[in-house]
Amino acid sequence: MPAVNETLETVQSVTQGTYKWGFETDIEMEFAPKGLNEDIIRFISRKKGEPEWLLEWRLRAFKAWQAMSEPRWAAVKYPPIDYQDAYYYAAPKRRPKSLDEVDPELLKTYAKLGIPLKEQEWLAGVTTSPDGTARAPVAVDAVFDSVSVATTFKERLEKDGIIFCSISEAVREHPELVRRYLGSVVPPADNFYSALNSAVFTDGSFVYIPKGVRCPMELSTYFRINAKSTGQFERTLIIAEAGSHVSYLEGCTAPMRDENQLHAAVVELVAHDEATIKYSTVQNWYPGDAEGRGGIYNFVTKRGACRGARSKISWTQVETGSAITWKYPSCILQGPDSVGEFYSVAITNNFQQADTGTKMIHLGPRTRSTIISKGISAGHGQNTYRGLVRISPKAVGARNFTQCDSLLIGDRCGAHTVPYIENRCMSAKVEHEATTSRIAEDQLFYCRSRGLSEEDAVGLIVNGFCREVLKELPMEFAVEAQKLLQISLEGSVG
Amino acid sequence: MNVVTHKAGAAGFLHRFEGLRERLPGGRLPWLAALRDGAAEAFRAQGFPTRRVEAWKYTDLAPVAEAGFDEPLTAVDDAMDLPPPLAGARAVFVDGRFRPDLSSLGGLPFAAASVAHGLDALEGRLGALARPAEEPMAALNTMLFEDGLLLDLPEDADGGVLELLSLATASERPAAFHPRHLVRLARGARLTLIETATAPEGARYLHNPVFEIAVAEDARLTHGRLQQEAPRAFQLSTVYARVAAGGTYDNFTLNAGGRLVRNEIHVALVGPRAACHMNGAQLLVGEQHADTTTALEHAAPSCTSRQTYNTVLMGRSRGVFQGRILVRQAAQKTDGYQMNRALLLSPEAEMDSKPQLEIYADDVKCSHGATVGELDPEQVFYLRSRGIPEGRARAMLVEAFLHEAVEGVTDEPLRRALDAAVAGWWARQEEGLAA
Numbered sequence: 036m037p038a039v040n041e042t043l044e045t046v047q048s049v050t051q052g053t054y055k056w057g058f059e060t061d062i063e064m065e066f067a068p069k070g071l072n073e074d075i076i077r078f079i080s081r082k083k084g085e086p087e088w089l090l091e092w093r094l095r096a097f098k099a100w101q102a103m104s105e106p107r108w109a110a111v112k113y114p115p116i117d118y119q120d121a122y123y124y125a126a127p128k129r130r131p132k133s134l135d136e137v138d139p140e141l142l143k144t145y146a147k148l149g150i151p152l153k154e155q156e157w158l159a160g161v162t163t164s165p166d167g168t169a170r171a172p173v174a175v176d177a178v179f180d181s182v183s184v185a186t187t188f189k190e191r192l193e194k195d196g197i198i199f200c201s202i203s204e205a206v207r208e209h210p211e212l213v214r215r216y217l218g219s220v221v222p223p224a225d226n227f228y229s230a231l232n233s234a235v236f237t238d239g240s241f242v243y244i245p246k247g248v249r250c251p252m253e254l255s256t257y258f259r260i261n262a263k264s265t266g267q268f269e270r271t272l273i274i275a276e277a278g279s280h281v282s283y284l285e286g287c288t289a290p291m292r293d294e295n296q297l298h299a300a301v302v303e304l305v306a307h308d309e310a311t312i313k314y315s316t317v318q319n320w321y322p323g324d325a326e327g328r329g330g331i332y333n334f335v336t337k338r339g340a341c342r343g344a345r346s347k348i349s350w351t352q353v354e355t356g357s358a359i360t361w362k363y364p365s366c367i368l369q370g371p372d373s374v375g376e377f378y379s380v381a382i383t384n385n386f387q388q389a390d391t392g393t394k395m396i397h398l399g400p401r402t403r404s405t406i407i408s409k410g411i412s413a414g415h416g417q418n419t420y421r422g423l424v425r426i427s428p429k430a431v432g433a434r435n436f437t438q439c440d441s442l443l444i445g446d447r448c449g450a451h452t453v454p455y456i457e458n459r460c461m462s463a464k465v466e467h468e469a470t471t472s473r474i475a476e477d478q479l480f481y482c483r484s485r486g487l488s489e490e491d492a493v494g495l496i497v498n499g500f501c502r503e504v505l506k507e508l509p510m511e512f513a514v515e516a517q518k519l520l521q522i523s524l525e526g527s528v529g
Numbered sequence: 530m531n532v533v534t535h536k537a538g539a540a541g542f543l544h545r546f547e548g549l550r551e552r553l554p555g556g557r558l559p560w561l562a563a564l565r566d567g568a569a570e571a572f573r574a575q576g577f578p579t580r581r582v583e584a585w586k587y588t589d590l591a592p593v594a595e596a597g598f599d600e601p602l603t604a605v606d607d608a609m610d611l612p613p614p615l616a617g618a619r620a621v622f623v624d625g626r627f628r629p630d631l632s633s634l635g636g637l638p639f640a641a642a643s644v645a646h647g648l649d650a651l652e653g654r655l656g657a658l659a660r661p662a663e664e665p666m667a668a669l670n671t672m673l674f675e676d677g678l679l680l681d682l683p684e685d686a687d688g689g690v691l692e693l694l695s696l697a698t699a700s701e702r703p704a705a706f707h708p709r710h711l712v713r714l715a716r717g718a719r720l721t722l723i724e725t726a727t728a729p730e731g732a733r734y735l736h737n738p739v740f741e742i743a744v745a746e747d748a749r750l751t752h753g754r755l756q757q758e759a760p761r762a763f764q765l766s767t768v769y770a771r772v773a774a775g776g777t778y779d780n781f782t783l784n785a786g787g788r789l790v791r792n793e794i795h796v797a798l799v800g801p802r803a804a805c806h807m808n809g810a811q812l813l814v815g816e817q818h819a820d821t822t823t824a825l826e827h828a829a830p831s832c833t834s835r836q837t838y839n840t841v842l843m844g845r846s847r848g849v850f851q852g853r854i855l856v857r858q859a860a861q862k863t864d865g866y867q868m869n870r871a872l873l874l875s876p877e878a879e880m881d882s883k884p885q886l887e888i889y890a891d892d893v894k895c896s897h898g899a900t901v902g903e904l905d906p907e908q909v910f911y912l913r914s915r916g917i918p919e920g921r922a923r924a925m926l927v928e929a930f931l932h933e934a935v936e937g938v939t940d941e942p943l944r945r946a947l948d949a950a951v952a953g954w955w956a957r958q959e960e961g962l963a964a
Contacts, residue, residue, distance in 0.1 A: 108583065428876070443891035446858060455586075456882040456899055461873040464902035471888050471895040 054321060057291030064262050067124035073097065076234055079124050083203050083237075086210060096223035096233030103227045109390035110419040110451055111359050113332065116297065123235045125262040127179060174199055176240045176256045178269055188252065198243035199254055202270050205241035212243060216274055220303035220340045220367070228299040228361075229336040232268045236301065239269035244279035244310070253509055258287035258298075260320070260331065266297040273303070275310035277343060282313040284512055287356070291321050293329045295358060300335045308343030308370065313351070315508050317516055320356035322523075327386025327415070330358025337364035338394075341373035341402075349376040351507045353516040354389060355523040363421065365394035368402035368430075375404040378504040380516075382523045383416025383448070392422035392453075397430035397463065406437040409501045412448035413524055419451040426463040433463040441471040442500055444493065444524070494521040538594040539576035542705070543569060545600070546672050554675055555648035561655070568661040568671035575665040584664075587849040587881040588820040592789055593763050598705035598735055601625060601698070609696070615723055615946050616690035623696045625706025625736070626676045639686050639718075644677035644709055651679075655711060658741040658769035664793070666765045670739040674709035677738075680720070681713050682748070688720035690942045697728035697736060697762065705735040712740065714748035714776075721751040721940050727786070728759040735763045742770040742778065746800065749777040753943040755950055758786035760815075767793045774800025774829070781938050782809040783947060784819040785954050791820040798825075798832040798860075807836040810934040812954045813846035813878070814961075820849035827860035827890075836867040839934035841927060842878035843958065852897065853885040860890050867897040872904065872930055928955055 067078050076097055080090040105116075174188035176199065192199050198209060205213050223233035240256040260267045275281055287298075298320060304312050314337075323330025333356070339348035350364040366375030377393035395404035410418040420439045441450035452469045474496050482492035498505070498517055505513050546569050555561040577594040578585040601624035609623065611631060620641060621631035627643035634641045644651070661668035682688050695708070714720060726736060736758060744750050750770075758764050764787045770778045782792050796805045811819045825834050840848040850869045871880040884897040904926050912922035931951045938944045 441886075441888070443888065443893070446861070446891045448891070449887070449889045451888065452884075452886040452897070454884060454899070456901060457587075457879070458871070458873065458881075458901040459879040461876045461878065461903050465900065466902075467882075467884070467897075467899040469884070469886060469897050471886055471893060473891040473893070 054291055056319065057321060063127065065126050066122045066262070069122055069264070070119045071121075071123055071235065075123050079235060079237060082124065083206070085206055088214065089206060092218070092223070093234050096230050099224035100227065100230035100234055103224070103230055105227050109361050109421070110417065111361060111388040111390050113295070113359055116332070118231075120264070121297065122262065122265045123268070124237055125265045174252055174254050176201060176254075178238050178240070178256060178258045191251070195248050195251065196245040197248060197250055198241065200241055202236075202239045202241045202272060205272070209241075209243070212274065213241070213272070216272055216303065216305055218303075220305060220338050221301050221336050226336060228334045229301050232270060232299050232301045232336070236268045236270040239271045239300070241271075242273040242281060242283065244275045244281045246276040247278040249279065250281040253282050253284055255284040255286070258285070260296055260298065264294065264296075266299065269300045271300070271302040273312055273314070274305045275307060275312050277308040277310060280311045282509060283315065284509060285314070285316045287318055287320055291324070291329065295330060295332055297332045297334065302335070302337040302364075304339030304348055306339065306341050306343060306346035306348050306373075309345045310343060311347045311349075312339060313349045314339070314364070315512055316352040316354075317512060317519065318352065318354045318356050318360070319519060322356045322387050323358040323385065325385050327358070330387070331356065333357035333360045333362060335362040337362065338367065339365070339375070340367045341370050341375060343373070344370040345372045346370050347374040347376070349378070349507070350393065351378040351504065352380070353504070353508070353519065354379065354381040354391060355519050357389075358387060360389040360391050362391045363393055365396070366404065367396045367398065368404065369398045371399045372401045373399055374402070377404075377406045377408070378507045379408045380411070380501045380504045380520070381409070381418055382411045382413070382520060383418045384413040384523055386415050388417045390419040390421055392420045394423040395425070395435060397424075397426045397433040397435070400429065400431040401433065402430055403434045406435070406439070407503050408439040409504055410439070410441040410450055411444065411497060411500070411524070412441065412450045413444040415447045417449045417451070419453060420469075421453045423455040423457070424465055424467070425457045426460045426465065428459045430460050431462050433460060435465045437467040439469040440500070441469075442497065443471065443473045490525065493524060497521075497524060539572060541597060542669055542673065543573055549673070553673070554645040558648060558652070560652045561648060564656050565672050568668045571661040572665055572668035572672055575668065578665050584822065584851070586883070587851070588789075588791055588818065593735060593765070596703055596735075599700070599702040601704040601706050601734075602700060611694070611696075612725070612727065615692045615725070616942055618690070619692040619694055620678050621694045621696065622676070622678070622708060624698055624704060624734070625695075625708040627678070637688070637691070639683060639688050640679070640681040641691065642679045644679045644711060645675060647679050651711070654713075655709065655741070658743070658771055659739055659767070660769075664767055666737055666791070666793070667739050667767045670707040670709060670737050670767070674707045674739070677709040677711060679711050680722075682715055682718035682720055684715045685717040686715070686719070688718065690721045690723065693722060693724040695724065695726040695736065695738070697732050697734045697759065699729045699732040703733040703735065705737065707737040707739070710738060710740045712742045712750065714744050714750055716745045716747060718745070718748045719750075721753070721943060723753040723755070723943055723946060725755045725757065726764060727757045728762060730759060731761070732759040733761045734759075735765070737764075738766045740766075740768040740770070742768065744770065744772045744776040744778050746773045747775040748773075751779045751940045751943060752781070753938070753940070753946065754780070754782040754792070755946060756782065756784050756786055756790060756792065757950065758790070760786065760788060762787050763789050765791045768795065770794070770796045772796065772798050772800070772803040772805060775802045776800065777804045779806040780808070781943065781947065782821065783950055784809065784811040784813075784821065785950065787817065787819070789818045791822065793822045795824045796826065797828055798834065799828045801829050801831050803829065804833045806834070806937060808934055808937045809838045810931055810951065811838070811840040811848050812931070812951070813840065813842050813844075813848055814958065815844045815846060817844075817846040818849075819846075820851070822849075822851040824853045825855065825865070827854070827856040827863045827865065830860055831862040832860060833864045834866070835937070837934060837937055838869040839930060840869070840871040840880060841874060841931060842871065842880060843874045845875070845877040847878065848880045849882070850899075851883045851885070853887065854895060854897070856888040856890050856893055856895060858889045861892040863890060863893040863895065865893070865895040869899050870930070871901045872927065873902065874904075874927070924955075924959060931955060
């Protein structure tokens with residue numbers, strides 16, 4: 036019955052089949068018992084050999100979390116989460132001492148994901164990726180479920196005094212830096228998920244760029260949720276000293292499962308005088324199937340503090356995955372003349388829901404911020420931009436420009452825009468504009484008359500729609516992101 | 530002697546309702562008693578909303594909740610000073626009660642009457658649009674309203690211009706009144722309704738009107754609102770309008786008076802090709818707080834909506850604009866536009882703005898824009914380079930900004946009234962600045 040098989044294949048290719056990162060790696064894991072209580076937090080802390088102050092810090096966060104309730108203001112719907120029905124610690128049993136000892140299964144996993152962990156390949160000269168394009172070296176910290184499994188190019192970076200390691204390692208090797216900055220941008224009790232993260236975070240990346248250093252390569256973390264019934268709670272801390280510069284990339288995937296898994300990360304950035312941090316994310320967690328079963332709940336707190344004069348923090352995000360995204364990468368613009376930027380593309384297809392945006396808090400004089408948000412809704416997807424621009428009385432001459440555009444594909448989806456503008460400074464200027472529309476018939480017709488299939492035409496138009504954001508991504512990420520946009524929208528037209 | 534207890538906040542109003550329940554107009558009508566009881570329940574549950582309630586994020590009702598209010602006195606003051614009429618026909622309300630003796634409604638081609646006297650026939654109509662469960666101020670109104678203006682325009686009637694004058698009197702204790710106005714335009718009817726709310730300088734009161742407006746097929750209502758309440762007064766108004774196929778509802782609101790003012794407008798476009806224009810200007814000085822909140826629902830295909838709100842802020846005033854456009858799935862071919870601008874003329878003023886789009890249909894064209902800032906230095910420079918002194922240049926730009934909001938008003942009598950109000954306001958500010 037070849038015809039039947041063919042039909043089945045076709046159906047699969049336009050539904051689950053499109054998430055090619057959905058495989059599961061069979062690897063020996065070590066779990067903490069299920070559930071969440073003080074003993075689990077002590078267990079995590081002990082496992083990681085943490086100092087007493089950090090354990091106390093976690094326990095305080097846990098106390099605060101217990102007194103808090105889940106935020107309900109976002110335009111997302113999901114059944115209640117049972118926080119006791121998950122593992123809060125899952126780590127591969129074999130812990131490598133060096134890159135050579137990394138479990139071959141893990142290397143295979145990351146190779147399959149297109150993430151190179153073997154430095155020798157890089158060091159051998161120009162490496163080509165599977166599609167034949169040349170790639171510049173990128174230092175990678177790979178986080179597998181709860182722990183960091185490998186960090187590449189450490190020695191090269193150490194030459195410049197740059198610290199790039201897992202946060203667990205940073206706690207051991209550079210406790211004074213961690214203690215000084217951890218929670219200084221996102222206090223543990225900032226919100227429900229940041230409190231949960233502070234209590235149970237297991238790993239993440241730590242970056243320290245010394246004074247005046249321009250980081251010679253892109254730094255990257257690759258997050259992978261693999262184990263069942265686990266949550267991932269990573270913590271990233273990036274500190275850029277005066278006059279330094281760093282570009283950081285973050286990518287993420289997870290296996291396909293019917294259950295929903297929680298990912299509640301906290302990212303803190305600190306930029307001192309004239310430092311620049313560029314933070315790019317391509318978020319491709321498993322979005323659930325075409326009926327809305329399974330997928331990751333991506334409840335993330337990301338915030339950067341421009342502490343120094345003329346410092347700059349730029350967030351770029353391409354959000355294609357996750358069943359639910361709840362994420363507002365923000366900038367606190369304290370230093371005079373500091374700059375905050377937020378460039379975002381968020382796609383929701385099938386039953387995905389995204390409530391994402393940014394906060395620009397202008398405190399210092401002549402601070403500037405730019406917000407460009409592109410939301411694309413298809414299928415039954417619901418996509419909300421939610422953002423805050425707040426100008427305090429001292430932010431003399433501050434400036435904000437915001438543009439939010441939404442694109443609707445199909446008549447079952449929704450696109451929403453909820454900006455909050457609070458201006459308490461006469462000399463500040465705030466501008467906001469938002470549009471919502473669908474793909475114009477004449478654009479589609481033009482592409483179709485040039486021989487493009489409907490899907491390719493939509494892909495092309497969507498890429499054009501997102502161009503302002505995609506051009507902010509580091510080159511090779513931009514290529515990935517463009518492909519991802521197209522894949523995410525498969526099955527949404529025709 | 531009328532002894533009133535001054536229980537503050539929501540409890541005071543609920544207490545008054547318990548005491549007056551039987552004696553309120555229509556107290557013996559079971560449907561109305563049930564409506565009032567339901568509203569009281571809703572108000573008991575919600576009370577005066579705090580800023581934790583999303584719809585009230587930027588407006589704190591504590592000054593209202595903390596003030597004690599009395600019933601307005603029924604004493605008739607024959608020597609009332611009425612402002613000159615804007616048009617021929619005028620309905621006058623004093624402290625929320627209809628005053629036929631002061632009104633001139635003769636010879637109108639439609640029925641204009643007091644709600645209090647027509648309650649027998651209002652079952653199913655009064656309360657058809659207001660939503661006490663969602664809007665606590667509408668709950669308060671439903672619970673305690675005594676009177677209002679009842680307008681009924683028959684098919685194809687041209688109602689011309691009607692003025693609705695709402696006056697408050699100065700009394701020792703602040704009074705609260707909650708008029709409920711019902712306006713209905715049958716197919717093809719037209720009317721310009723200009724509402725003026727004002728009071729003597731020293732008056733303190735809460736004016737809490739609710740409008741329920743039904744615009745039938747191809748009918749057109751132009752609704753102008755000149756809010757010039759006394760400087761220490763509160764006005765919390767809620768307008769509900771429902772527009773059928775081909776109908777038009779235009780609302781222009783000028784917020785210039787009052788200590789704390791909220792102008793909340795809910796418009797539902799329920800038939801194809803219905804249209805709505807909502808424009809407004811907020812002119813704020815001193816400690817004034819004015820909030821314009823609009824909720825526009827596109828529920829049918831091919832409807833159009835336009836909104837422009839301009840706010841000028843001086844002194845320590847605070848302006849709020851919240852505008853929500855909801856496009857339902859059936860509302861294909863929707864064309865929606867919203868713009869709000871604010872001019873900060875004082876370092877202590879604050880403007881909060883929350884435009885909001887919520888869209889469930891794909892074949893739509895919706896956009897909104899918002900700007901907040903001071904006068905454009907380049908524009909000032911341009912005028913100065915033409916030999917205009919700085920002060921005059923700034924004044925010209927502010928005037929232009931104010932008139933921009935009025936520009937969209939095509940109705941002549943309304944336009945004249947607005948122009949006069951805006952010019953008068955600005956002249957007073959200039960005087961103040963010069964002094």
